[in-house]
Amino acid sequence: MASERLLDDNVLLEELRVGNPEAVEALFDRFHGKIYGLAMSIVKNESDAEEAVQDVFMTVVRKAHTFKGNSALYSWIYRICVNTCLMRLRGKRRHETVSIEEFMPMFTEDGMHASPIDDWSKEVERKALDKELGRMIRKSTENLSEKYRVVFVLSDVEGLSNEETAKILGLTVPAVKSRLHRARLYMREQLSRYLSEGKSH
């Protein structure tokens, strides 16, 4: 276990800048779980995630001296992680993702709901601990294109504010809100379809 004073961001960075191995260990101990989880949700497979995590730590260690402290340390590290994962995806054949448009609500010309809307919220509350429902949600997020998935993961899985997410991704806050809203509309529709399928059996 690395020493306690390395828990302070400024001390940690200072020590990383001089290449102190204890600082590298402290950095790893503190961030590996978060980085791995984030990488997994973007690249979606274990071996890519593992390599991405390697790259992220290398970048953080080597770039520690360029970190200006304009943002929190963790948000700088998240940014590096998202960037590393996106580059990795770009180098590969694209994963099949669904078109989000097919899951957006439909309206009539005068702006009314074009199809009936069921209230399945109570049903989901009863199923809240259902493993299958959890799997279905995860699967659905995996099918989202990166553009939406990354925003969704930072906001809902990591629990960051829209401002933090915007800063990490280099987007404006309205852009983050709009992507998040569309991602949720998509998830709502996925859940609707899933639950109505269940009923028809």
Next chain:
Amino acid sequence: MNCKELVYLLEDYLEGTMEEHLMRDFSAHIEKCEPCKNFLKTYDTTRILCRKMKPEEIPAEVRTRLKEFVMEKGREYRKDIEKYRERAVCERREQVAALIGAYVSHRLSPNTSALFEAHRDRCPKCGAFLRSINGGEAPSPVPLEVEEHLAEFLETLPLGESPASG
């Protein structure tokens, strides 16, 4: 307010950030519209479910492997810290030169171009420098302060954005 507009505003409503006059319209609509009532409930439930998602946990053997790797690389880095630093300085210079090159030859991607011009117009140092080269070659080396600013600019670009198009 119609159903389509209401759906567009759901997030603001649930976050409690909706403006008062919209709030009145919103409540008036939802009061008498069954589909929107149901949409709101299911949308809210979706949000709650999504927020309960947990990140994947790291398997123990992956953690061990990664830790060994990172510690090893950390030791290598310490030995050759100067070499790595020099390489980092060179990389930064190349990236900034590529950015300026793409700018003068109008090869910046549309997104980057808009952000770059906003920075140029806001920042007197970079603005003056870019006007001074005005279509011609950038002097080498680029003034340190400008290089620092432009390196920082590159760092804040939206992720997944490549500065030059094509």
